[in-house]
Amino acid sequence: MTAHLPAPGLSALLNGPTPPGVYRLPPTQTPDQVAASAAEADWRVARLRLDGVRDKAAFLDRCPVDLEFPDWFGRNWDALADCLTDLSWWREAGKSRGYLVIAQDWAAFDKAAPDDARTAEAIFQEAVDFWADRESPLTVLLD
Template identity: 35%
Template sequence: MTDSGFDPILLDPQQAGVFFVGNDDIAQVEHAARDAELLVRRIDLRGCTDKDALLARMAEALATPDGQGRNWDALSDQLRDLSWLPARGYVLLLPHAAELRDADEASFDTLLDLLDEATVGWQESDVPFWAFLALPDDEFPDEAPVH
């Protein structure tokens, strides 16, 4: 366990993937990722309502090299490369993801697909790549009582 209370599972590329968490959980995930010495990038989606805004925020957070395109193909390539950000693994935190989902479902779905593809690519390289998209806490059902 790390100081944050999370398992070192974050270091296992085969467990990595794209996950939904509550908005209140993002800080804990960030703390655990930093404990695991993974590179963390926070891409706040508050007020992000379309593809162009999303691509701009992703490019800024990922510090993409000059001359890189701002389209879905470029983002896909960037997420699967990240050679300009060398690290033992990566964690993308996307708080307020529901704002994009509710405003532009097609872009939200494309983002999920690209993140999932990137995860698979990084698994093949044995590098953990995680994406945590935060949704309102009330969108998660309460846990059923244990009997």
Template identity: 40%
Template sequence: MSLPQVVVLDTRGAHDKATFLEACARSLDFPSYFGHNWDALADSLGDFAADKAPVLVVWTGFSDLDADVRDTAVEIMTERFVDGADLLIVDDVVAPPQPDYALDHVQVAIPEGAEDTAREFWVGVVGLSETPKPLALAQRGGVWLTGEALNLHLGVQRDFRPATQAHPAIMVRDYDTLMARLRAAGHDVTPAGDLPDTRRFHTHDPFGNRIEFIAF
């Protein structure tokens, strides 16, 4: 049995019949000839259910509607959503609040002209992907890298000195494989067992910067 696709019927801010029907047409992608009346809604919902089945319609904004509009809409949907279509009424859908702070990226310094060596380590061994730098910044050199939930910027520093204490700590899913790849490529790997229930190790990039990897 296939899982139903989920379609959101968003009628937030609609109160009367006209604004409700407009919201239905927009959310459920009714055809341009939709008649914007109750009979047209019944016909379009029947076609929608037949075309999309199996489908789950999540209706938000239910409580914004005038009582008579709400009652008529529920009656029509109950009649039309019979085979292969289900209705879930969610009175309020609230987007999660954005945090006050979040980390956009981490920057690690590299020497001038060392971009290719950095790529060999971060892309070839660690497995990150390179993303193009904006044109306005590309002339400065360096490399921008991304992972599934990671933005790492390698910035050129003229008077480069490796960071032997301050370091990024990067969480990785395939922890053991990464450790093996680093060792095979000749990089030092020093496991740390001082934190309970945490698997982590330290290594260094080709320029001596300290890097920590932690298992998810």
């Protein structure tokens, strides 16, 4: 099970000592609030909207739309890992302090397709680990 974001919460993740990771969205904050705070802290934010997503195929169909993946995304787990460890498709002019993916409605996806959710979560964790020691880390928050 994914850990909750440790105290003192989002501000420590965006500006300080909390390491990048795959965490649960703080229960006191909405995805809109988190996205706004991250943008203010110069993090690049993407929202993966999983409403109605109930299986691997639907999950992999939603990723390129919401995360704006490049055309070469192959709609499989390996391609997801490749996109999340590349991020050249996501970079804009100038530097971001970090990259944040907010996976909204994660609990419903997890309930409908627990094996697929575990696989996606493992891929998210591998990507977070890949970016952890770089100048602009990646974090994923599961809503």
